[in-house]
Amino acid sequence: MKENKNNYNPFSTLNKCIKLHFSMRGMVNLLVCCLFLLFASSCIREENQVDTPQGNFEALWKLLDERYCFFDVKQVDWDSIHDEYAKRITDTMPEGGLFEVLGDMLDELKDGHVNLYSTADVARYWDWYEDYPHNFNEDIQDRYLGVDYKISGGLKYCILPENIGYVYYGSFEGSVSESGLDDMLSYLAVCDGLIFDIRDNGGGMLTYSEKIASRFTNEKVRVGYMMHKNGPDHDDFSSPQAIDLKPSNRFRWQRPVVLLTNRHVFSAANDFTNKMKTLPLVTVMGDRTGGGAGLPFTSELPNGWLVRFSASPYFNADMETIEFGIEPDVEVALTVDDYVNRHDTLIDAAVKLLMNN
Amino acid sequence: MNRYIHYGLIALVSVLFPFFAEAQDDVASLMKQTSLCDTLDFCGNGRIRQATSLGIGYLNEYDTYLSPQEYTGLSLNYRNESYRNRSWQGGDKWITNKVVQGYIGYSDNKVQNSRAYSFLVTYHYGVLRRWRVNNRLQLLAGGGGLLDVGTLYNTRNGNNPAQFRFSFGLLAQGMVIWNFNVFHYPLRLSYEVGVPLVGATFMPHYGQSYYELYNYGEPIEQLNFSSPFNTPSILNLLSLDIPTWSHMTLRISYLGDIHQAEINHLRSHSYNHAFMIGFVWDSITLPSFFGQHK
Incomplete structure (x- = not known):
């Protein structure tokens, strides 16, 4: 039966289209589309992993x-x-x-x-420290710490006879809590200055670096930048991400600080040195740090051997690489005479500097 | 690994054995009382068909953010789905469905000296249009919203120990239901397929650490537009429903849950093939029970 043109209703055509769309045919089309998507989409599988x-x-x-x-x-x-x-x-x-x-x-x-x-x-x-003087001796350090020093997580601390606080942090793997820092800084609050010794600290948790450094600034400070690779080519990098050190809202240190470093200071300890060096109350003393300014990632080979590699570089506040270490403000080395006399040249020099301040 | 599959199947059968035994006693009366419409069809306004299944599966995880290797292992799976008849357009053409599905699993690298743990929870809500081809065959098609949340954790890695999985978007669904008899015993075979269409998927940059992302970046910026071209994924569910009681049906299923992504030069997949056992039952909404459902 022919449709009467005078009674033509565009909405009826639309309705028919909709009905057709939702009819069996439409549904079959939809299923075909689904199957097309299924087969058109390639499998995402591993590439070239041969254990030879x-x-x-x-x-x-x-x-x-x-x-x-x-x-x-x-x-x-x-x-x-x-x-x-x-x-x-x-x-x-x-x-x-x-x-x-x-x-x-x-x-x-x-x-x-x-x-x-x-x-x-x-x-x-390990040539970054093996080829250089150690400038640290644990036995000599024990003379300064004494036997009744305090321990808070990974931090050892005491008050030296010159009324200078001494803190030793040997690894950023050692835990640091906010309440522990409060207790330590409260105990040392009577001191005229503070020596923060991170010699032989090979790194660990970056979060501890930030947590401790935030106790030594009263204002937000730009301490560096971080980048990451955003593709497989050698020059595929993101734009620099600014890193700001914000002051802690808890107990903060307000007097001069000397940070002691040697060539063993690496990775998170190198980052801590960079942060502290930016702060006005802090003097970095000792030897150049060992560097290590690439946040390491982990992966593996087909035979199961684990691989660690620098994946994400960070820089100082002037956008300079700190991969090769950070120069101290005051260069001091452990002398042979002091070594023989069981004196730590670096601690002695730090005490002297703080007392003069 | 085969030993674990074996133990898992024994455990599942042991748990379900009492139900099988009871079912055998009831088969004769069931055959008389039950029609296809009663047990294997969506019937009546306000009725909700629910199915809950548990299963054990073969898991294949791959994420180049963590490792260039595929890891294989086992998964424990859960799936709950509900289908509800809607009286829209005055008929029984429309059904809404809700699915909560998830797995926890572990997987090892090829030389089995590294292990990863993972979980993934999927929720989707959809609307399906039903076509009754004949008394035995029904076709359903539609779509809805999809949400995936999970993680893959590699126990050996340092600053890249885990990958967070988060995505949401639109899902196209299709379903075929075939009611048939074997020696006059009513059975139902159904196949369901779901394909994510467009949406957003979380993925860090190629070499971006979560340390940088969460301390100095904006995680929301890592939500990437996703489509079948960069996240070709599919969910398959093949189920056989066997009526056992007057009010409950045994379900045996194969679940094939395929998630894939290739975003920011990072490649990942999660292939989960699971054998599921569960039950299907009908419930009725309270307003409908008291005669208020329209």
């Missing part, structure tokens, strides 16, 4: 190639390093030999945050 000497070598090289953050800063030609070390890989080489070659390749990065871990060994680069 060659496969592990390529996996390590590629992992670093895409994720390591200091190629340009250290001017490392990673492609030529691939060619150089690929020659040393054979299909029949033993596990120990492969570990040695891969460790040697990682050494080319000269980075204390780059490690390869197997059940038998840890490949590491």
Whole structure:
């Protein structure tokens, strides 16, 4: 039956369209679309993970190639390093030999945050402190701490005879609580100055670095910047993210502070040094720090060996890299005479500086 | 791993055995009392069909933020779904459904010297249009909203120990229900598919640490537009319903929950294939029970 053109109603056509859309045919179309999406979408699976000497070598090289953050800063030609070390890989080489070659390749990065871990060994680069004077001796330090020093989490502290407070923090893995800092700073409040000793501190929790440093400023201070990789190319970096140190709303230290450092100060301790150096009441004394300004990430090889590498660089307030360490304000080294006489040259110099202040 | 699957199945069957035994006693009377419409169809306004299942599954987790390797292991799964007839347009064409589904699981790398733990909870609410092809076959299609929350935690990693999983968006759904008899015993086979369409998915930048993200960044900025092109995911559920009591039906299902993402140069997936056992029952809303439902 023909439709009467005079009674043409556009809404009836629309209704028919809607009915058609919601009819069996429409539903079948929808299902077909769903199936299309199902089959058109490719599976997202792992890539190139072959547990052979060659496969592990390529996996390590590629992992670093895409994720390591200091190629340009250290001017490392990673492609030529691939060619150089690929020659040393054979299909029949033993596990120990492969570990040695891969460790040697990682050494080319000269980075204390780059490690390869197997059940038998840890490949590491420690030249940043092994090639320099230690400037710290625990036995001599014990003379200053005495026997009745106090301990709050990872912090040891006492009052020296010159009425100078002395705090030793040997690792940023050692816990630091807000109430512990309150107790420590309250106890030391009678002192004319404070020595904060982080020699031999190889790092740990960045959050502790911020928590402690916030006790030494009364205002918000720009202490540095942080970046991260946003792609696999060597120059794929985000814009710098400003890092501001905010004052703690609890007990804050108001008198001069000397921060003691040596070459073993690394990673989170290096970051702490950077933060403290920005503050007006703080003098950094001792030796240059060891550096380590790339937040390390962890990954693994097809054979299960763990890999650690610098992934996210941070900088000082002038946007300069602190990967290679931070110079002290006052350079002081442990002298042979003091070592023989069981005196800590750095602590003595810090006491003198604070007493003169 | 096979040993764990074996133990898991034994545990499930042990828990459910009393129900199977009772079901066998009732089969004869059930055959007489039960029609397809009573037990295997959505009937009556205000009636809510619910199904709750538990299961054990094979889990494959992959996230290049944590590791370039796929991790495999086991998952424990839970799924609760409810379907409610709606009297819109004066008929029984429309159904709303609500699904809460989740798993907890562990997975190991290939050489089994590293372990990851994960969980994922999915909620979706949808509206389905029903077409009755004939007395036995029904087709349903529709869509709704989807929310996924979970995490994948790698026990070996340092500053990148975990990946937070969060996404929401629109979901397209389809369903086929086939009622059939085997030796006059009524059964129902249903297949349900859900495909996330557009929405938002959380993903940090390629080398961005959660330390930076939460201390100095804005996590909300890491919500990325998602579509089947960068998050091709799908949920499959194949279920066989076996009437056992007059008011309850045994359900045996295969659940295939496939989540994938490739965002910010990071690739991830979560493949969860689970064998589920549960029950289907009908409930009635109180307003409907007192005759107030329209």
